Amino acid sequence: MHTTHDIKNLLDIQDPNITFSDACVEIKQDRGKVCKFISATLTYTPTHCAVCGMKNEHFSVIKNGTQTSRITLPLTGMHRTFLLLKKQRFFCKRCSCTFVARSSIVDRHCFISNQTKARVTMKATEAQSITLIAQDAMISVSSVQRFIQAYANEYLKPTNRLPENLSFDEFKYARGRMAFQYIDAQTGTILDILPSRFSCHIKNHFYTRYSYRERCSVKTITIDMNAGYEKLIQELFPKAKIIIDRFHLVQLISRSMNQLRIQVMNGFRRGHNEDQKKYRRLKRY
Ligand SMILES: [Zn+2]
Incomplete structure (x- = not known):
């Protein structure tokens, strides 16, 4: 019991159904690298069948073996850390289906812990490259990109409203490619970022997301001295006045x-x- 308590504290695991036994930490090589493996067991008595949803009464859901998955945890100490989680499998007598115990530390069909995902999200708020975040969290670059995207989709729901004062800007990313962003000039909030600054892409974006009425409500647009934007703005925002950014002047x-x-x-x-x-x-x- 002490071991479980200590290791849970160490790894910030709160799921009460996960237990650790003595000597559960093992250091061994994996693909030529030294890694830390921590074994744990996940088991509980389910209240319902996860497949048919029927209540577990009179032992209608029984334990039926285990399934071990290797979950990436945030780094502890010097080496990559994995949790070898032995998950309980269950069998439902009513629907004759099997299902695996679930835990709050990892999502279904995922082998990267939610803590690692949280770490990626936190790191993404700092000025760091995705490659660096991937190295830090010990996961692949594409996973980092996927988590950041998922987080952004969850919290930055696109609106179809525009502020009265907009600001256009562009910045370099990924080997000299230029991205386009538009900002609420009053609050400085980034409203959206487009992966290219070609006028056809910008036009397409504004035409599909914002109504004509909404675009007419924009009063000013601040831009740098890019002549290409002027024509674009006249077409997209018929009532907007163009302001050349004083920094660029x-x-x-x-x-x-x-x-x-x-x-x-x-x-x-x-x-x-x-x-x-x-x-x-x-x-x-
Ligand atoms: Zn069932």
Whole structure:
């Protein structure tokens, strides 16, 4: 009992139906890497049959062997950690079907613990690459991507409403490809991200998700100096005014000034003493 209590505390497992016995931790090689295997048993008396839903009365559901699954846990110590969970199998006499005991620590047909998934979700809020998160959680990159997507689908339900003030932006991802995002300019909330910034994709997105009336309610759209967006906005948001982002304005002015400075400076480069002095001043200040 002490072992179960201690290991559960160590691994943050709350399911009361899981028990650990003494000497349940084993360190051995798996595909050339040292891994930690922790054996546990999952069993209980089911109240109902999981297949037909009939109540378990007069031993209508009986225990029928076990099935062991290897579940990835978050890292404990230095090595990859797996839980070898011996799950109870049950047989229902009424429907003659078998089913396996379920636990809150892992979803059905899944071999990655919910704790690992929670860890991935938490890591995803930090500025980290998916590859790094995958290394940290000891799972594949595609699994990380799948969990993040599932989480996003659950919590970021797409709406068909638009704020009055929008902002368009783009950013680089995955080997130089550009993604498009639109933001509520007032709150800074990202409303959605599209995997490409091609106008046909952007148009398609806004036409399918937002009604004409909703698009007409947008009053301003802040953009960088991308000429392509202007035409697009006139078509998609007939009532919206275009605002050039002041950051990009300042950036353009400072870049132009700098170019002019270099041009003037180079004119003095091969001159006499007085010109050389001017050249140095322009270069320095
Ligand atoms: Zn049944």
